[in-house]
């Protein structure tokens with residue numbers, strides 16, 4: 001088991017990114033960090049090598065600096081097949097030390113082979129991490145998805161592409177708390193929102209345009225908690241040949 005200390009994660013600064021490998025003989029990496037309160041965004045991307053990793057997060061509730069039975073489990077993400085993992089926790093009332101655990105699952109029949117991954121962490125009310133959470137592919141017909149965001153999952157990410165000369169009208173209908181949409185073209189493809197990306201935010205509707213007579217554009221849509229717990233439905237309405 002390896003432990004990596006990230007120090008204090010601050011609001012509105014670029015995510016902390018670490019490329020790590022779990023070698024045979026160990027099962028677990030732990031990333032320790034401090035915050036003075038704020039939304040905690042974690043992702044694991046680029047999982048490769050022999051096996052799969054999963055993510056879980058704990059808060060040092062008793063403030064003794066180490067992870068023990070009296071601490072609070074905040075959430076986990078355990079997808080199969082080297083798919084990205086993500087956790088987005090509303091931590092506005094939580095401060096102090098946190099422990100993010102990355103655990104290896106050995107794939108049966110493969111044996112122990114090193115598994116590598118990229119771990120990202122940030123403290124931002126609106127997550128700046130873009131893991132592949134829900135993959136829609138090319139939007140070639142009207143598509144609807146439903147989900148929920150709230151204090152234990154502040155952000156959902158949908159990745160999709162828009163063919164040339166198409167226009168996709170994205171509409172959000174919601175029940176419960178308040179949410180907003182943010183559409184990102186991750187131009188530098190680093191799975192983070194940064195200044196070189198194209199970003200549009202809106203509350204109930206956003207338009208994703210394809211290129212005029214050019215290759216498809218890959219977009220990421222975030223459904224983000226503003227307040228409370230929300231059940232939502234997001235629809236992607238395709239209008240071909242209408243980018244002008």
Ligand SMILES: [Ca+2]
Nearest residue numbers: 060064066068
């Ligand atoms: Ca503790």
Ligand SMILES: [Ca+2]
Nearest residue numbers: 053054078079
């Ligand atoms: Ca996994």
Ligand SMILES: [Ca+2]
Nearest residue numbers: 153155156157
């Ligand atoms: Ca989510």
Ligand SMILES: [Ca+2]
Nearest residue numbers: 186190192194
């Ligand atoms: Ca980017």
